Amino acid sequence: MSPGLVTSAKNMLQNTADDKNNKRKTVNSEKTSSFSDKNKNRSADSKKKYETIIKVKSVIPRRRQDLLKWYGWGYKDSMFVLDENTTSFTGSRYLIGGKNLPYAKQWIKEHFDVDISKPHKVPQIPTTFPKSRLPDNIKQELEKITLLSTDGMDRLIRAHGQTLHDVYHLRENSFPRIPDAVVWPENHEQVEEIVNSASRHHFVIIPFGGGTSVSGSVTCPANEDRPIVVLDTSDMNSILWLDKEQLLARVQAGIVGQDLEREMRARGFTVGHEPDSYEFSTLGGWVATRASGMKKNTYGNIEDLVVQTKVVTPRGVIEKSCRVPRLSCGPEWEHIILGSEGCLGVVTEVTLKIRPLPPVVRYGSLVFPDWDSGFHFEREVARQRLQPSSIRLMDNEQFRFGHALKMEQSWGGVLLDGLKRFYITKIKGFDPLKLCVVTLLMEGSAEQVADSEKKMNAIAAQYGGVPGGAKNGEIGYTLTFVIAYVRDLALECDIVAESFETSVSWERALALCRNTKARVRSECAARRIAHYLISCRLTQTYDAGCCIYFYFGFKTVGFSDPVRVYEEIEEAARDEIIACGGSISHHHGVGKLRKKWYTSTVSEPGRLLLLAAKQALDPDNVFALGNMAFDQYTPDVVKSKL
């Protein structure tokens, strides 16, 4: 037990003093990293705390514009392409990638009367940007903490989310205000330092994850005089620990959904949270918007998945001191953070539930003669609580749209399709212009899946439904991710298209769908819009109701400000939804788009509570995004100076 005489009486006190100095040194040491090495460890700070840390190599690079479309949705290499002869989807990332879509053109023609011969309007990459207003002293201070950029493109692509409004401004490069700098902290401690700096120097922080918001929540506030710094969380994407026994993982909040899911799957687990944006959206973003995933029936919505969150607010870090399955200790303050839309602080770390990967995953579909019978089937499944991982009902328009995106098939496939079609339309007598489709995603053991399928079929039979095959189901779910790309194509063809969603109780749902569609139709008629599409689907079911998703698009030729027209019609539709007993949002959030209905939704005391939370956590309004009712908050200047 003796390391030689000379070193034997090693001074341990001295050593620990040295260690402390070293720690400080690493914090203060200059960061000399470049933009290209996102996946390299910039410092070993967090390693010290978490020796079990799994540094995740993200699909999405720090220069997002290298991989992602700067002017729209998704990957650069993936888009719909229309030309004289064919319609296709480029790239190889999706099931329909690289395939011809022979039925698409006719459908587009039918619905929107688009002139395909017109050249596409792909916007030019912007070269001029508003000058960064970040003072040098703050810039230097932030650079000491972490990586910073004031590059125009970096700032522009983080000035917005994915609302129609955002994308229009983006393509025109006409944002009234873009952020003045972007920072990429790597861990909780750096976020703390940045937020401290913001409090001292009075600048604004916008937490930015995947930038997929469709509520305008992440959009840069136009009337902000203070410097605005976007805190891009994407470098905080490590899995800090993974407990396969407890089925829990502690993950940094900037991790992108597909990265998280890939890493978990590689280890035999899944988080099971798959919102349609999950390729790009981040864990922190899910928490901040109260996200919902396709498979919530099995895995739960984000609030069911999260066991614990750690949040940096200007008033300090808010986190429960224990990691427990449930707590009776007054109101759950974590729910103040869930859905706070970036206005109270930055989520830095989240403890999540994980599940073992299911051995069997099977798709399925059921065809119903009309929307009402499909709806009653869904209601019955929910009543019996037999929902598989996902169960969705598409209306006839959507079914036909899905059909329009069908790929070119071999003659056998065509024959089979023909037989199926024959069976459904001729033998069962379904009207092709009325029939609706339910898609199913079943997970579990082979036994469980078979059992579930049997039960679904049995209930479907009671409501006149017939099995429509696994393939149709699978196509339905693939389209989920591709549909978001349609808007970019549409914009190029002078069509604006957007979706909006709501939640509603079972007994009001049918009327809500009917009335909302009718309202949209009459709004279009009033504006002499001849070519449009309004469609809906039922995407989630609960004990007490369901989630309805509407798609609306119209041809904008002749309108000087099509976005405004769209927004007017959506607003009218939302008024109708609310009058029919629906909510302002099931999972997209309030943001800036749906402010109007916030207070009436939560009541006046509710609004006061929201502002009180602001006063308590962010009195100087560092997180000045102004979502929900937060634009009504004015910092009590006298008080905050004291």
Added chain:
Amino acid sequence: MSGFVNFTDILKPRNTKFGIVKFMTKKWDPMKTLTLDKYYGPQDLKKVVADSVYIDSFLEAESLRTGVSKEQLKKKVLEYLDEIALDEQTHVMRWMGIVFLKICFMMKIGVFVNEAAVLKLKSTLGKNPVLFLPTHRSYADFCLTTYLCYHYDITLPAVAAGMDFYSMAVVGQSMRETGAFYIRRTLVGSPLYAATLRHYVRTVVAKYGAPVEFFLEGTRSRSNKSLPPKYGMLSMTLVPYFAREVSDVTVVPVNISYDRVMEQTLFAYEHLGVPKPKETTGGLLKSLHRLNDHFGNIYINLGDPISIKEYLDRSADQLVDKSIHSAESLKPLDLQQLTVDQMDKVQDIADYVVTLQQESTVVTITNLLAIVLMQSLIVDEALSLEQVVDKIDWLIDVLRKLGASVFENDLKASVERILVVHKQMVTLDGDKLMLVPALPMVVSPDVQKKMKGHILKAETMVNAIPIIQLQLYVNPVLHYLIPPALIYAVVCSGDTTREQLFASYCKLRKMLRHEFFHLEKTEEMKFTQALQYCMDNNVIRDSIQNPGTLTSGPDRELQLLLRWSVLPALTTLATCVDVMMQCRISDHAQLLKLVQERAESGRCHPYCLSLEAAANCVQGLTLYGALLRHKENEISYEVVPDKIQECHSLITSVLPKINVDFSSSNTVISTNSIKSKL
């Protein structure tokens, strides 16, 4: 721990016909430290560790870091576990016990145990893990607590042993089978090994139900006095408490005091820079014949057990929230580690335990005899046996007043017994007690090449070895003497006020923190007590000429003892300061060589040749701020000019003016014995 503690010789009852065999075949159903529903055996422990969430997560991350597959890493972990893990083989234990007792009888030793303390501890077993933290002065320490546990029917402790034993044929395996687990000396550069060890230790503490024993000092103290503790093992063993896998951990400080340390000569050589020989089974067998001698008594004294929970609660100063809730408790149990705050507490505990070990020191007759003989050498005047016994009697009184415990019934007989035990070190030359000089030696070029320090002259070494050996037996008592000795040394340099005295005292103590380990936070109390002692015993008194100041008192005898007791340390310190003032910057090894060289040419007290003492002083000076420590490839020091000047003037003013010739011309060094040996 002052007062009279009763010690019982636990070997004596075995010294009968068939005593050994009868005892070593007794029914074995020992007390466990933990009452658990399910007990984990040695193989279970390995499995628990290998399958733990911690190791799994660690492998996951490590595999990503290094690119080595998880399976391969897992294999490595299993190998590490095979290397580390303890075992439990009752038959091996019985055979080892027989060998142990045989050797003990061959060495004619008595193992004296503070039985009351053991029985009291035993009565509290079953509630929570127990850590035995003994002092480490000899390899014999490894067997002693294990045998003690066998004697009192307590589960054999899991003993942390160095890899030196691991590689020893048969012995290594036998030790493993009686509860030893092996740890590498350094964890640097092998994170996977470190993780495996950490989790293994933690699991043993929380799930095994045996006491866990390790040496806080981390190595055998070659100087026979306390070393500053190492914190690694203690922090690993306390994780189960901080993670609340267990409700508490009981820490038992153990002091093992020897009449004669087997390794005394080797240690003396090591002080001079001759490296220790490698541990081998062959070496052990060869040295066996040398064990056929008298080795005197060994005293095992258990200090009052500390409840970690109570200790921390007491020191928690209303920061309860901070220490209980931490980011660590949000991690999975298996992954929980100590927070920075908790690590500070662990260090605090370790330091405290070392002082408790010191307080449990049993002053042996050897220590007393060594002090008397050393003083005799210093005043260059040999004493008769009668005078020696009188002097020891006086010394016992002095030490007891200073809080030491001395276990002695019949002084005269004991002194005679020790004269037999230490016949190679001390002898009665006629009527006079004298030091036995070392045999003249030739330092072979081979040894010279291996020497760590300055190449000393053969003559220097011959003269130094016996004195250093003697000093090794003075050292265990020094922690009682140093506080009053420093006070007296300061007063000797000129009358001083209490405040000035305290200031100088603190400075000196700081410089000597590593040579004489102590806690900084209790220094004021220690000073007050020592000052009171000096006043009460006429070492110093209030000055009549200069009211308000302190001056030297009338007790010459006690003053002499105090003056020379601090001589070697202060001289070494002064030498270090001189060397550094001269060379300004020096790397560690070079510095120690220069100190040795200067001590040799300056004919200082031979203990000043000690590399360990020099290293301690250099560290003390660094702590004081007189030296800056740089660590690049190797450690080097740089002088802080004004600070070193400050040290220089303080040390030279208090340095006792004692000049002694320690060469063979000293009248207390026997000349007869050489001839007789030749």
